[in-house]
Amino acid sequence: MLTRVRACPSDRLGGMSTAASAVPLRIDGLVKDYGSVHAVRGIDVEVRPGEVFGFVGPNGAGKSTTIRCILDLLRPTAGNVEVFGLDPRHDGVAIRERVAYVPGELRLPERLSARRFLESIGRLRGGFDRKRLESLAERFQLDLGRSVRQLSSGNRRKVAILSAFLTDVDLLILDEPTGGLDPLMQHEFLALLRERRAAGATVFLSSHILSEVQRVADRLAVLRAGVIVAQGTVSEVRGRARQRVEVWFEGDAPASLAALPGIERPTVDGRRFAATLSGPVQPLLDALAGRAVATMLIEDPDLEDAFLDLYGDGS
């Protein structure tokens, strides 16, 4: 049972407080229904201070719904969300003082220039450093003088990213932040993310670009149809996926290998045996002992393999 921690007003105004030292994000049994549609069906997540937490899943898995509950844009049907020990429903302003957000579905005021929009966000955040704005714009090659309606989707995405990095916050909540960015800018974004993390920020990164999550995340949760199907470090989640095995023999490949424990989807093609392997590799190695093996390959899965495996299990 989760104990709700409510900060007193003096805590919110003070520097290091109960709330300040609390877990950046804790989600406990979150449920969100839209009528008969169950968008999020009871998820539990705890994000530790200073980590990059990946939140992955396909479209419609419930990632954005979860994020919108964290930001108090949606009200949960059941369960609790706490950000730095505070309840978004009652302490939304205090929470958002410490949180910056890049939305997945980006809609910016069309008639404003990028500069005017970002200055507005900066003022709503209680002030910002103009030099920092210029520096970020230069880094992301964004022309601040252009109106939003003149910007490409990639450049609009840059505007949203700049809005989140305009001030220093303790928690960055990023929903598909690099959608529409070219690879160079994606690289720049990940570099910026690492800088913020090195400075002590915590990052909650929702994405379906798995290579991106694999590169920066410490831990991750995989969401499918509103429930978490895997959670742990990147290597732990990758470890749940099957390894790819290929063995070339001096003579014909033995078909009996297909019957080994953990071997799936075997193919025998002349001297070549290929399959996927789940579980320990030792039975395969034992079976190969004494056979004339020319060469062999056991390939570790990447996050994408793990992702596809996790989704394959449920489909």
Add this chain to the structure above:
Amino acid sequence: MIGRGGELLSVPMRALRRSGTVWALSMAALIALTVAFWPAFRTEADLSRIVEALPKEIIDAFGLADFGSPAGFLRGNLYAVMVPLLLGVAAVILTNGQTAGEEDAGRVELYLAQPVSRQAVFIGRVGASLLWLVIIAVVMLIAQLASDAAFNLTIGTDRLVATTALCLLLAAWYAGLTALVAGWTARPGLAMGIGIALVVAGYVIMALFPISTVLAPWRHLSPWDWALGGDPLVHPADAWRYLVLAIPALGMAAAGTFAFGRRDVQAA
């Protein structure tokens, strides 16, 4: 430095700059063009006689009483129907656009993700709509006074100020109603539909119900009747006429703000 509250007002004020300016100039042009006919109308006695020959119910319904006088001319041509109708429609459009319309388009979300309360964001948007209505009303009044001077239409400034203020408060009542629906539902079509329908219904109830002896007592249900029933171009309006418009307008806007703070925000 204008602070967070100022920024929440400044953003929608800027967003409404173009449409607000068009509304203000259009209303000013309507008033100036109408008053420009006064010199010709004043010397054309036949027109007055034709109007006076109409049934009393029709004269009352369209505000044509004493049509040959400056007050009657302005009432019949502008302040009985056109000005309150257009100002009411402007109130619905501007308020709906900045609340339900922007939310439905997903353009409020990034503001709500900043360290400001939902209520403050909503109040800023409704407040900007009301401020633009005030600007439109002031421009209308200036156009009226300037046109009166240019075309020798003599009427007390206090009567024009009172009539414009009542039309403005009537529009504010519809802005408050629109804010209530928008705060409750985030459906711009519904907020617009209800707002415009009640603007028209308000006029119909005030103007046409008196023609029927059965419906006549119900005319007092219309906010149009509260605003204009005392003929403010001729007689000073009682204080309750201002209050009965202003207080519900603020009350409905407050209820809309309350509702907006308690529901899900529409996703893009």
